[in-house]
Amino acid sequence: MSGESTPGAGSRRELPVMSGHIEVPSWRLLLTLGIAGALAGLLIVFVYQATQPRIQAYKALQLRLAVSEVLASPARWDTLYVHDGALVLTPPADVDAGSLEMVFLGYREDGSRVGYAIQGAEAGFQDIIELIFGYNAETNTVLGMKVLANKETPGLGDKIVKDSAFVAEFAGPETPLTGVKSTRATGAANEVDMITGATISSRAVINIINHQLERLGPMLNAYLQEAN
């Protein structure tokens, strides 16, 4: 290996010396690791500062697009935080806003409310499905649904993203939703036609929405009542 504690000996290119080599003092080992670690840390911090603005901007853009899509392009929206069993516009100062679950309340140009945009994630057929959906708490209807991340089988389960007819099923049904196979539809207001050959993925989407509404429903209504 290279010359260690014998300066001036030049670099040795022979077999690495394992036994019988001169002992390197421990402080030197620690110093090397320490300096290397410090330099590494500095470099990482530098690149981190340089790239974070772009990364955050992209994430914010994606969220904006998603909220806009499921609430049919509202003029603006409030970001509400779930804290202590209620929705709040501004979390208390001692709580990190980034760690709280977020719900968005959209408004039209004229100031009337469009509805809530709520995110949810649960296990689908292959792995976790993440989605965002729009919900009108006053009429108990789902306004739209957009799958944000999924690992379902391409060509089958991923139709929850690619089948526009399925996505369109989520514009208007009443809650709680029930999934039905299209041949057995009875025309009830809360029915959603599931994708043939991908019933488990379809049902997972429906369950995510139902479970989120079960949990958040009271908070959503309470917030609206307070606002009125």
Place this chain on the structure above:
Amino acid sequence: MPKQTTPSQDLTRGIWRENPVLIQMLGLCPALAVTNTVVNSLAMGLATFFVLFCSSLLVAAFKKVIPHEVRITTYILIIATFVTIADMLLEAIVPEVHKALGAFIALIVVNCMILGRQEAFSSKNTVPRALLDATGTGIGFIIALFLMGGVREVLGYGSFLGFPILGANYEPWIVFILPPGGFLTIGFILLALNWWERRKAERSKSDVPGAVAVERAA
């Protein structure tokens, strides 16, 4: 152990003859996991190339001050630093690809190929030679991934780099973009390589009567 090699050998041996993925069987994890499209394969190949190049540069430059006892830890520290940087750069520049590659970018740090090159070559050679070696190995890695990705995307999606090339009537062989397809693709590529090697050996055997044919041990 390091035999005297010429600079051009340092550059070229990693590209095909000692290809890190197909011959040395290193770096298999990313080679199979993210090669379901050509774009992902190239992105992973380039990210790994970046990490390998920068790590080799630093290891060769500082080999004289890194004590033998802590060399592996230091190499891993250097490699992990560049992987973190590559991860952040990918997320900032091509967020869609970054999402597709996911956790596998971080796994570059445990790609035995990179640590292996540091231990076997960069720590014992000058900076320029180490960079040649890193370039050759990196190119070989990209070629192997490109080959895997090309086969899997064409058969599994009917497209190449996102452009449909097999026409609308092609029913994609979905299995190739799923995990079994990764195993089968590399298996068949190895079959092809083995067949080619045997043919070459038989040809040289028949060309020179009485010569001993050296068959690559299978």
Place this chain on the structure above:
Amino acid sequence: MGNVAWIFISAMVVNNFTLAYFLGLCPFMGVSGRVDTALKMGAANIFVLTVASVCAWFLNTFILPYAPFLRLISFIVVIASTVQITEMAIKKLSPALFRALGIYLPLITTNCAILFMAISQTNRGYNFVEGLFFAFGAGAGLTLALVLMASIREDLVFAKVPAIAKGNAIVFIIAGILSLAFMGFAGLLSA
């Protein structure tokens, strides 16, 4: 409770670390046709995975919120240390096992499965218990894949493998078929 059951089953068979995520391929390809070695390798992996999961949870909860960009480095250092300690412990407690595992033990450090488990646990926001079940499931899945491959290779010795397929080629094709078989587990424990 249903959640941890899904996490375990998913990590073990539905999204098997080796056959679905291509992790731990070095020991998987290199495992000899000996089922008992495969079992021991799997057990060592389960232990390292569990310890790594706990350490990752500690790091994520108490230290990394202040420096998220140091996640990769701290994980890899923890994993390397865990493997070192495991090696010393096995050497002391069971020298026979230590000899049997040989080179495979230090190789667990570069086993992408451990690092992937730690990173996935972080990305999915698992708590302490969920992380443990995830690590167990991952380890069980790795062991399952290793044992299956080892038993097939034990029998492969007696089969007539074509010359061009000898070596890694046939192993990959077998792995592909195993992976196909495991795809059948998808949907287990789902709605």
